Amino acid sequence: MKRNLKMLSVIGLAATTLIACADTESEGAQNGEAGGDFDTSSNVHVVTREMGSGTRDAFAEMTGLDDGDNDLIDPGATAQQGTNAVNSTVADDLYAIGYTSIGAVDDSLKAISADGVDATEENILDGDYEIARNFNVIIGEELSEVADDFWTFMFSEEGQAIVAEVGYISAETDAPAYEGHDLDLSGSIDVNGSTSVFPVVEAIAEAYMEIHPDVQIATHSTGSGAGVTSAIEGTSDIGMASRELNDDELGEVTESRAVAVDGIAVVTHPDNPLDNLTMEQIADIFRGDVSTWDELLDN
Amino acid sequence: MDNLRQGTIKEAKAKANRQPPFKKAAKGNLAEKIMHGVFLLAAFTSIFSLVLIVIFIFTNGLPMMVEYGLADFIFGQTWNQTTFGLLPMILGSVLVTLGAVSIGVPIGVMTAIFMAEFCPKKLYAFLKPAVNLMAGIPSIVYGFFALRIIVPQIRQLFGGPGNSMLAAIMLLSIMILPTVISLSESAIRSVPRSYFSGSVALGASPERSIFSVLVPAAKSGIFSSIVLGVGRAIGETMAVVMVAGNQPLMPRGLTQGIRTLTTNIVMEMAYASGQHRDALVATGVVLFIFIMIINTTFLIMKSKEAK
Numbered sequence: 001m002k003r004n005l006k007m008l009s010v011i012g013l014a015a016t017t018l019i020a021c022a023d024t025e026s027e028g029a030q031n032g033e034a035g036g037d038f039d040t041s042s043n044v045h046v047v048t049r050e051m052g053s054g055t056r057d058a059f060a061e062m063t064g065l066d067d068g069d070n071d072l073i074d075p076g077a078t079a080q081q082g083t084n085a086v087n088s089t090v091a092d093d094l095y096a097i098g099y100t101s102i103g104a105v106d107d108s109l110k111a112i113s114a115d116g117v118d119a120t121e122e123n124i125l126d127g128d129y130e131i132a133r134n135f136n137v138i139i140g141e142e143l144s145e146v147a148d149d150f151w152t153f154m155f156s157e158e159g160q161a162i163v164a165e166v167g168y169i170s171a172e173t174d175a176p177a178y179e180g181h182d183l184d185l186s187g188s189i190d191v192n193g194s195t196s197v198f199p200v201v202e203a204i205a206e207a208y209m210e211i212h213p214d215v216q217i218a219t220h221s222t223g224s225g226a227g228v229t230s231a232i233e234g235t236s237d238i239g240m241a242s243r244e245l246n247d248d249e250l251g252e253v254t255e256s257r258a259v260a261v262d263g264i265a266v267v268t269h270p271d272n273p274l275d276n277l278t279m280e281q282i283a284d285i286f287r288g289d290v291s292t293w294d295e296l297l298d299n
Numbered sequence: 300m301d302n303l304r305q306g307t308i309k310e311a312k313a314k315a316n317r318q319p320p321f322k323k324a325a326k327g328n329l330a331e332k333i334m335h336g337v338f339l340l341a342a343f344t345s346i347f348s349l350v351l352i353v354i355f356i357f358t359n360g361l362p363m364m365v366e367y368g369l370a371d372f373i374f375g376q377t378w379n380q381t382t383f384g385l386l387p388m389i390l391g392s393v394l395v396t397l398g399a400v401s402i403g404v405p406i407g408v409m410t411a412i413f414m415a416e417f418c419p420k421k422l423y424a425f426l427k428p429a430v431n432l433m434a435g436i437p438s439i440v441y442g443f444f445a446l447r448i449i450v451p452q453i454r455q456l457f458g459g460p461g462n463s464m465l466a467a468i469m470l471l472s473i474m475i476l477p478t479v480i481s482l483s484e485s486a487i488r489s490v491p492r493s494y495f496s497g498s499v500a501l502g503a504s505p506e507r508s509i510f511s512v513l514v515p516a517a518k519s520g521i522f523s524s525i526v527l528g529v530g531r532a533i534g535e536t537m538a539v540v541m542v543a544g545n546q547p548l549m550p551r552g553l554t555q556g557i558r559t560l561t562t563n564i565v566m567e568m569a570y571a572s573g574q575h576r577d578a579l580v581a582t583g584v585v586l587f588i589f590i591m592i593i594n595t596t597f598l599i600m601k602s603k604e605a606k
Contacts, residue, residue, distance in 0.1 A: 051380055
């Protein structure tokens with residue numbers, strides 16, 4: 001009898017879970033349908049990255065919202081931690097607008113063109129699309145032999161091909177082929193820094209570890225600031241930063257080099273009728289000067 | 300190991316039987332002495348880590364608070380990379396916690412009364428494990444649930460971005476339920492049954508006996524459950540950061556975003572350096588003081604209960 005009851009309760013729980021899942025699905029569908037009638041009098045829901053994020057710094061700098069130590073991005077904007085959190089917040093909200101790395105834009109988001117230029121690879125390489133930045137890797141002190149070889153690999157033809165594979169733009173167009181296949185290397189490398197650069201370097205590191213199975217590369221995504229600090233302090237071999245280093249930092253590092261180029265796309269919900277914004281409009285939106293969607297959609 | 304321990308206990312018992320003065324028996328037993336040391340060491344380890352945490356938080360946080368100006372830090376209303384005014388986050392934490400308690404506690408206490416007194420046995424066999432399961436769900440799962448279910452609903456019903464104080468309040472009111480329910484239930488159950496039968500014998504209906512005799516008798520236990528619920532709500536981080544909107548601004552209304560003390564730390568810790576980082580540790584100091592106040596309240600409640 002008692003066992004039956006327990007069984008029943010387990011089945012009951014499972015059933016509740018299933019029903020809950022079914023509910024979510026139908027809700028998702030409803031959200032999609034609601035997209036058909038976009039209410040232009042609705043408020044613009046601005047979504048931004050958290051303070052100190054490399055993406056945020058780079059975006060503020062390139063849209064003219066940079067103001068010394070602090071940026072001018074509206075403090076009233078919803079702040080989300082990490083690229084994924086911004087993406088899912090914007091993908092869930094018909095009236096949201098945010099910015100995210102172009103490599104991270106998928107079908108759940110719509111990239112808005114800036115000054116009539118689409119956020120595509122060619123446009124970024126040509127310099128037509130203005131909101132683009134370098135993904136930098138940084139050496140603090142001298143590199144160990146194995147780390148030095150990994151560094152060479154990152155900037156080789158193979159390494160740069162991986163950059164393109166993961167959806168970003170190779171920083172070096174005619175990189176030399178990697179020649180260290182036969183080297184007998186072992187040891188460990190510690191790489192630390194920007195959450196945006198992380199997927200790129202991690203993919204390169206995985207390929208490298210296949211070539212040299214005795215080398216362990218530990219990649220940590222801790223943020224650009226932490227990446228620069230750890231490279232300077234020597235707690236990591238290589239740092240990653242999704243922004244340019246400031247003069248103080250440049251004075252303390254041995255080398256900072258772009259491993260990939262990434263555009264930052266202004267993104268909305270796929271059902272948003274908006275297609276294009278001027279750079280001024282983008283700055284106005286993220287400064288908090290635009291309140292409703294009809295201010296943007298009329299022109 | 301088990302055998303050994305049992306053997307030791309048996310021996311000790313035998314010795315105690317032979318020589319009634321217990322102290323003497325313990326003194327003579329080396330194994331017992333060693334185990335005594337082991338337990339003492341275990342106790343010290345936990346105390347030691349607590350002391351380390353306190354030292355770390357206060358030595359890193361207090362100098363910054365003093366240097367920056369205590370009043371500016373606590374009552375400042377602007378938070379950015381150079382200005383550190385914590386008032387928005389303090390108010391955020393307090394308001395979200397109050398909101399969560401005012402929704403979660405009535406539901407929790409009533410559930411506890413139901414489970415202790417009215418619940419049919421068959422339903423109880425389902426309800427009790429379900430509440431325990433709720434307590435075991437990782438907070439990030441609660442956060443994800445709230446982000447996908449509560450936030451869109453709020454957006455549809457009230458407009459606004461959805462990531463809001465209301466979302467955080469609703470999420471936390473669910474998250475404190477298991478704490479409130481299990482502690483309140485055991486408080487109600489621990490009231491001597493004679494109170495209930497006495498009240499019924501005097502002619503009160505069972506319902507009246509429960510609400511006018513049992514629940515008041517379990518009052519201090521129920522209060523401590525509320526205090527622990529408050530502690531859970533104020534300390535929750537990962538779930539709240541997903542739904543609260545996290546704007547470092549003074550609270551602007553239920554459907555607008557808010558940032559709490561815990562989310563303030565987790566949002567910016569990765570990138571912070573210099574005084575910014577110290578300011579986040581100092582946020583931890585403020586949070587620590589809040590938790591100390593809550594735990595002291597809990598201790599006072601407990602000692603009252605004991606009386």
